[in-house]
Amino acid sequence: MKAVRVHAYQEPPRYESVPEPALQGPWDVIVDIGAAGLCRTDLHIIEGQWEPIQHPRLPYTLGHENAGWVREVGSAVTTVAPGDAVILHPLTSCGLCPPCRVGEDSHCENASFPGINADGGMAERMRTNARAIVPLGEGLEPRDVAALADAGLTAYHAVRKAAARLVPGTHAVVIGAGGLGHIGVQALTAITAARITVVDRSEEALALARKLGAHHTVLAGDDETTVREALDITGGGAHVAFDFVGEQGAELLAPRMIRGRGQHYVIGYGGEVRLPTIEIISREIDVIGNLVGTYQDLVELMALTADGRVRLHTQTYPLEAAGDAMADLAAGRIRGRGILIP
Structure with a gap:
């Protein structure tokens, strides 16, 4: 599959072929990406600002604002099924640490952060876990809500x-x-x-x-x-x-x-x-x-979006034009959010 990957800081990311993700545990979910939001954080990642905080192993795939359709689920997953439209909470949390126990997903002590310290969704497919999955209500399309996964949240x-x-x-x-x-x-x-x-x-x-x-x-x-x-x-x-x-x-x-x-x-x-x-x-x-938001925050935001009370203003690009989209974002040419479509 194709993905947008960071190989070195201060260098443009590369659009290249990579192996497809596979299930590794019973709570894993593979998602066909319908849209990935573009964020100023992606520019800061390329600048190296996040390296001292998250220490990602290069190269890896960008994209922390993701929505799409479930492709495959692990043996323990019962909340979604292949074909379901979903938006992904940015972090994959454990559910067991003290912050998770009180609903503070973004402060999970064992989290990974796809797109920031692990492979993200600027790709045709990505792996997440069941705790990060929020099903989309009827009438909501991944390309219309993807950036709500981080910017909106x-x-x-x-x-x-x-x-x-x-x-x-x-x-x-x-x-x-x-x-x-x-x-x-x-x-x-x-x-x-x-x-x-x-x-x-x-x-x-x-x-x-x-x-x-x-x-x-x-x-x-x-x-x-x-x-x-x-x-x-x-x-x-x-x-x-x-x-x-x-x-x-x-x-x-x-x-x-x-x-x-x-x-x-x-x-x-x-x-x-x-x-x-x-x-x-x-x-x-x-x-x-303020760091991202909780799973419940994302559920509430999707409810407001389904009611038409929150709406993203977007500019879409094909995934292979990620470099152009990032240049537009850096230059202030995007009004609202940039969205990459695989």
Whole structure:
């Protein structure tokens, strides 16, 4: 079969032939990939940012946002059958460690992370396990939901954590309305009562945010002007700011856009959050990290998607054009999410 593989950092991945995956255990599931999402994390992997954290053995196949159809199941699997349409939770978790026991799949002590430290779904087929499988409801197609497996899940996870805080009369600021942020706006609209202000450098992205439910938008430019405008709109600062960019200076804006006792949710990454400790304690602000999401988060997100309350905006590419797709993503030419179709 064909796959997109990383052989060395700082080099473009290769589209090449590799052996097909096979069942190795009773809980394994082989999936025919219908679509694989393209994420900025894939660019960071190629840069080598994940090597100190995950230590993948090169070469391996990219792709951590995957959906498709079950091809083959292990002897213990009863929850899905060949032919079922499914989306895959990004991690294959064990179900036995303390984090798994309380439903925190993304912190499983024995997990593998296909596409990041093991072979992923930028391929015709991949192996996962039964705990990662979420069946798709009627009317949902793999190509329409694949990127929700990580981008959507991560955005929803952050909003879900903050939802209890975002009662009527509160304000949320969303920094970045691209592949992650446009899903975050929809999640905020679906499960919170907050007024939503979106900050982005792109007029096109802001126009999309307004269509998806944003109440206010700010065209980012000079930092001082951008912060002042956000503070004016929110009446002195957001109760929660969601940073879906996390680099190129965006990570420095969110702490300035929240009010006292506000919360800064870090979702995008690549930069550095810099805050004087006196500011943290005097304002009693929180900086909160977000890693993917739980299995239950993905189930809830699929329910919202089936109801038409969350929808991905995508640009599709054939699998063999993965290099072109990554170049478009790096250059900011993709609105929404890039999707690779084997």
